[in-house]
Amino acid sequence: MTSRPFATDAKAPSPRAHPVNDTRHGIERTDEYAWMRAENWQEVLRDPSLLADDIRAHLEAENAYQAALMADTEALQKTLVAEMRGRIKEDETSVPARDGPYAYAAGFRTGGEYPRFFRLPSAGGTEETLLDGDREAEGKSYFRVGGVDHSPDHRRLLWGHDDKGSELYTISVRDLATGKDLADTVAETGGGGVWDAASDGFFYTRLDENHRPSKVFFHRVGANPDEDRLVYEEADPGFFVGVSGSRTQEWIYISAHDHETSECHILPANDPEAAPRLVAPRETGLQYDLEEGGDVFFILTNADGAKDFKIVTAPASDPSRENWQDLVPHEPGRLILAIMAFAGYLVRLERQDSLPRIVIRDRHDGSEHTIAFDEEAYSLGLQGSYEYATDTLRFSYSSMTTPEQVFDYDMRTRTRMLLKTQEVPSGHNPDDYVTRRLMAPAPDGELVPVSLVYRKGIALDGSAPCLLYGYGAYGMAMPASFSTNCLSLVDRGFVYAIAHIRGGKEKGYAWYEDGKREKKVNTFTDFIAAARHLVAEGYTSHDRIVAEGGSAGGMLMGAVANMAPEAFGGIVAAVPFVDVLNTMLDDTLPLTPPEWPEWGNPIAAREDYHTIAAYSPYDNVGAKDYPPILALAGLTDPRVTYWEPAKWVARLRDRKGGDHPVLLKTNLDAGHAGASGRFSRLEEKALTYAFVLKVTGTMDSR
Numbered sequence: 001m002t003s004r005p006f007a008t009d010a011k012a013p014s015p016r017a018h019p020v021n022d023t024r025h026g027i028e029r030t031d032e033y034a035w036m037r038a039e040n041w042q043e044v045l046r047d048p049s050l051l052a053d054d055i056r057a058h059l060e061a062e063n064a065y066q067a068a069l070m071a072d073t074e075a076l077q078k079t080l081v082a083e084m085r086g087r088i089k090e091d092e093t094s095v096p097a098r099d100g101p102y103a104y105a106a107g108f109r110t111g112g113e114y115p116r117f118f119r120l121p122s123a124g125g126t127e128e129t130l131l132d133g134d135r136e137a138e139g140k141s142y143f144r145v146g147g148v149d150h151s152p153d154h155r156r157l158l159w160g161h162d163d164k165g166s167e168l169y170t171i172s173v174r175d176l177a178t179g180k181d182l183a184d185t186v187a188e189t190g191g192g193g194v195w196d197a198a199s200d201g202f203f204y205t206r207l208d209e210n211h212r213p214s215k216v217f218f219h220r221v222g223a224n225p226d227e228d229r230l231v232y233e234e235a236d237p238g239f240f241v242g243v244s245g246s247r248t249q250e251w252i253y254i255s256a257h258d259h260e261t262s263e264c265h266i267l268p269a270n271d272p273e274a275a276p277r278l279v280a281p282r283e284t285g286l287q288y289d290l291e292e293g294g295d296v297f298f299i300l301t302n303a304d305g306a307k308d309f310k311i312v313t314a315p316a317s318d319p320s321r322e323n324w325q326d327l328v329p330h331e332p333g334r335l336i337l338a339i340m341a342f343a344g345y346l347v348r349l350e351r352q353d354s355l356p357r358i359v360i361r362d363r364h365d366g367s368e369h370t371i372a373f374d375e376e377a378y379s380l381g382l383q384g385s386y387e388y389a390t391d392t393l394r395f396s397y398s399s400m401t402t403p404e405q406v407f408d409y410d411m412r413t414r415t416r417m418l419l420k421t422q423e424v425p426s427g428h429n430p431d432d433y434v435t436r437r438l439m440a441p442a443p444d445g446e447l448v449p450v451s452l453v454y455r456k457g458i459a460l461d462g463s464a465p466c467l468l469y470g471y472g473a474y475g476m477a478m479p480a481s482f483s484t485n486c487l488s489l490v491d492r493g494f495v496y497a498i499a500h501i502r503g504g505k506e507k508g509y510a511w512y513e514d515g516k517r518e519k520k521v522n523t524f525t526d527f528i529a530a531a532r533h534l535v536a537e538g539y540t541s542h543d544r545i546v547a548e549g550g551s552a553g554g555m556l557m558g559a560v561a562n563m564a565p566e567a568f569g570g571i572v573a574a575v576p577f578v579d580v581l582n583t584m585l586d587d588t589l590p591l592t593p594p595e596w597p598e599w600g601n602p603i604a605a606r607e608d609y610h611t612i613a614a615y616s617p618y619d620n621v622g623a624k625d626y627p628p629i630l631a632l633a634g635l636t637d638p639r640v641t642y643w644e645p646a647k648w649v650a651r652l653r654d655r656k657g658g659d660h661p662v663l664l665k666t667n668l669d670a671g672h673a674g675a676s677g678r679f680s681r682l683e684e685k686a687l688t689y690a691f692v693l694k695v696t697g698t699m700d701s702r
Contacts, residue, residue, distance in 0.1 A: 006628070006661045006694075010068035013061040015650050024585065025606040029619070031582065032654075033647040042209060045166035045636050048668065059635070059646065062664040066630075069661055073690035076699055080488050080686035085679060086426035087484035095406050095419045097394070098122050099386035102154055113137065113677030117148050117157075130157050130176060137677075141669040142636075144676045147192020150176075151199035152249050156221070158202055160191040165671030166636040167191070168211070171204055173221060186217075186225045193219075194245040194252060197269040203231060203243045203252055211590035211638045213241045216254050218272050232265060232276055238593035245269060246292035248388050253290060259474060260597045262287045266319070280321040290319070293341040293363070299324060300339050306330035307509045311339060311348065328361070335508045340382055343389040345411045349382050351477070354437070354449045354506050356380040358395060360411050369414060375399045376437040377451040377480035394419075398482040400435040400453035400496070403428065424484060432456055433490065435480070440499070440526075440533030446514075448526045449500040449507070450533065451480040458493050465569075465696040466495040466540035468531055472503030472523040473552035474598060475512040485685055489692065492701040495539050501526035501556075517600050518611050524559040531567045543569040546692045550574030551640055551672070554631075558617025558648060565626045570695035572688050574632045575672055579644040580616040581609070590638050618644070621651045625658035630691045632684070633664065636671040663691075 017032035036055055043050045093107025102119040109116060114133025120126075130150070137143035146160030146169040157176055160169040169191035173184040186204060190213045193204035201220035205213040214237075217228040232254050234241045239256045246253070246269070254265040254276050261284050265276035280288060287309075288301035297319045299312045311328035314320070328336070333352060340347040346361040358371040358380060373380075383394035383406065391412045398404040403422035409415070434456055439447040458464050467489055471478050478498050486496045500506040503515030503523040515523040531547070534540050547568045549557045554576020561571050577583070584602050587593055600608030613619055629652065631645040649664040656662070665687065667674060675681045693699045 006069045010065055012065055012653055012661070013058060013650075014653075015058050017654075022585070024602065025609050027609070027613075029581075031647075033643075033650050034582075036643040036646050036650075037641070038643070041641065042211070045211065045638055046164070046168060048164065048635055051635070055643075056668075059642070059664075059666045059668065062646070062649070063666060063668075066663040066665045069663060070687065070690065070694070073687075073694055073699065076693065077683070077686040077690045080689050081679075081682050083426070083488050084485050084682045084685065087424045087428070087487065088678070089423040089425055092423075095394070096120055097384070097386055099150075100154070102150075104150065104386070106148075108678065109134070113679055114143060115145060117159075119150075128176075131159055131174065136161060142671075142676050144673070146171075146190075149192065149195065149202075151195045152197060153199040155199060158193050158195065160189060160193075162191070164636050165634055165667075165669065165673070165676070166211075167638050167671060168207060171202075173202075182221065184219065184221055184223075184225065186219060186228070190242070194243055195249075195269075196252075196272040197249050201272060203245075203254075203272070205241055205243055210237075210588055212237065212594075216241060216243050220272075229273075231267075236593075237587070238596060239263075240594055247386065248292055248294075251290075251292055255289075256282070257287075258594045258597050260285055260287070262289070264288065264290055266290070279319050289339075291339050291341045292316070293346070294343065298327070298339055298341050298346060300336060302509070304330075308332055308334055309336040309509070311336065311346070333508050335505055337505075338382060340385070340393075341388075342385075342391075342393075342411070344391065345393075347382065347393055347411075349380065351506070351508075354500065356479075358382070358393075360393070360409075360414075371395070371409065371416075373397060373399075375402070375435060377435055378402070379479035379481035381479075398422070400451060400480050400482060401430040401433040403430075403482050403484075422482065428484075428487070437480075438533060438537065440530045442522070442526050442529045444522070444525075446502070446522075446526070448502075448530055448533075450530045451498045451500065452495055452539070453486070453490060454495045454539075455490055455493065458495075460538045462535065462538050462541045463544075464493055464495050464540050465489075465544040465546070465692075465698050466497060466534060467546050467548055467692055468497045468499060468527075468534065469548045469553075470499040470501055470527045470530070470556050471549060471551075471553040472499075472501040472515055472527065472556055474503075475505045475509070477504045477506045485682075485689075488689055492693070492698060494698075495534070497530070497534060497539075499527050499530035501530065503552075516598055517608075520599070520611070521615060523556060524563055524615065527556055527560055528564045528567055531564075542567050544696050546570040546572060546695060548572040548574075548688070548692075550576070550632075552577050554578060554640070554645075555580060555617060559615050559620075561626055561629065562617060562620045562622065562624070565624050568627050570627050570692065571629045572632075572691060573629065573645065574674075574688075575634060575637055575640045576617075576631060576645050576648065577640045578617040578648040581612045581619050583641075583644065584612060589641070618648050618651060621648070621655050623655055623657050626652060626656045626660060626662070628660045628691075628695045629662045630688065631662070631664045632674070632688070633666040634671040634674060635666055635668045639672045642666055 020034040090110040096103035096105040117131040157174040171186045190205035193202040216232040219228045263282035267274045291298040310330040312324040314323045338349045378399040381396040393409045406420040436452040438450040554573040557573035558578040602609035633645040
């Protein structure tokens with residue numbers, strides 16, 4: 001190892017072991033740290049002060065130990081924060097998006113932590129602030145804005161906020177004429193809502209006692225929220241519920257879904273009292289999403305074996321499945337990611353050969369053309385539109401060397417207009433950097449895409465340190481997009497790499513399927529293969545690779561630490577989902593029933609139990625020489641509960657060999673996403689990067 005020595009005078013916390021036995025399918029396990037799971041966890045999400053004293057004392061001791069071992073990086077952390085902040089345009093604003101008489105936008109003021117939402121008259125005129133996040137956050141240690149949606153008549157603003165990090169949002173209604181919130185306040189919601197066509201009320205989801213969005217209500221402005229009408233209730237705890245609306249403001253969509261099955265109900269936005277109408281009944285494995293197109297619906301679906309999805313149409317008067325007609329057929333290897341309908345065009349975002357592209361289809365003659373770019377690795381995104389009867393599409397483009405650019409594209413003339421390029425105030429020259437796409441051979445012969453960025457001129461002789469990032473779950477693809485933060489490593493001679501491992505959809509839906517349930521181990525072996533390929537190609541060496549992942553990517557970190565600790569010089573696991581077996585056995589936790597399609601149900605199936613037990617990081621900690629590990633957690637995290645990393649760290653220290661430290665930092669004022677302010681988040685990233693620089697022996701590099 002090339003890591004700097006950590007302080008040796010600080011004593012690591014040694015939590016008490018209180019063995020709890022559990023027997024499932026005739027198999028007995030012992031969990032010596034089960035006591036760290038607060039029995040009143042639901043109450044702690046709502047009021048963190050209710051956490052038991054012994055658990056809080058342990059988390060605080062872990063924080064103190066982490067601070068002691070990282071004390072020699074305090075100056076470096078301040079330098080890193082200053083660098084990263086210097087790359088942020090502090091008064092950054094989005095490009096205003098027109099909606100009839102106004103154009104709406106969001107941005108920050110210089111020095112501000114939270115976004116400000118505003119609008120401008122479309123014909124020109126004075127800017128009007130609708131919601132000031134900094135003002136709303138005053139006096140709060142945590143604050144996050146949820147959904148923000150103006151009413152169709154532009155007189156009111158629906159907005160949500162979370163002030164604990166527990167993702168229990170309170171919705172408020174603001175009168176835009178006075179700038180004051182009305183008495184219409186709804187607590188413990190999913191964070192946003194959808195207006196009815198008349199701007200008289202809104203639909204929203206409410207979370208149950210186990211933090212699951214299971215009910216949709218309609219609230220009429222001025223009424224008592226306790227008397228809101230229940231519109232839809234989901235009986236299956238494995239399905240999450242959401243509500244959204246069409247851009248033409250003609251339809252309300254109510255969706256129920258898990259990770260492999262979806263179901264949609266619709267009702268007219270001008271008749272909020274109407275009963276929701278089922279489009280197609282849920283069928284295990286069937287997924288579909290609706291996009292309104294006037295007298296038809298465009299439906300993105302995997303029906304009829306369309307693994308990488310196809311687009312069908314159905315009459316708006318009766319979009320039931322028997323009326324679905326293929327429009328864009330399924331093409332294996334071409335994954336259709338999203339669609340947007342306009343009066344004259346249908347737009348789809350798709351991915352083929354691991355790269356995205358935008359395809360424009362003329363609704364009148366069926367002709368198509370494509371928007372694509374030439375770099376080896378890049379990211380594209382549809383920016384959305386309030387307006388339906390327009391020829392203008394807004395999209396974004398970036399790569400690992402190119403800052404984000406926002407374009408307006410005329411779909412009729414096929415011309416694009418650059419509206420904005422992300423500014424880097426401290427300076428950035430894309431020509432100083434190289435971006436590459438490698439293909440790493442996996443043990444089973446598959447080729448794993450790896451996106452790289454590094455500074456021109458570094459020696460590619462194995463001496464460069466490397467941060468290798470991975471996720472690999474839920475079908476989420478990791479974009480090869482621009483990041484100003486990682487330049488603090490790249491400018492110090494690092495190779496920054498993203499491993500596009502199975503479990504995501506970078507190479508189509510099959511890439512996802514090959515990284516879930518009984519094939520989950522492919523995710524881990526892909527990541528290890530990416531690390532070994534980087535070494536084989538001379539980009540770095542194993543003791544100079546730091547692996548990083550968060551949430552399900554934190555599970556990845558725990559698994560590869562158990563499987564190949566020698567392949568990494570350090571590991572950063574943010575809010576890591578590492579106690580997989582215990583969590584999937586606890587059906588009271590918010591995400592457990594909805595996640596069974598992703599991981600398996602170890603309660604019902606012995607085979608699933610064995611599959612998860614074989615890789616669950618907490619269950620497979622052994623007497624190995626683990627590299628230095630930094631774990632990050634949030635006390636009010638409803639997705640990966642704080643006790644998962646706390647238990648994992650305790651067991652690692654108890655069982656591992658070698659003398660490399662294991663550190664845990666728990667944010668006692670935040671949840672899954674960490675600190676809420678844009679600059680306070682930089683402090684967390686600076687801690688991570690300081691750890692990376694420390695364990696690779698590059699603290700003084702510049």
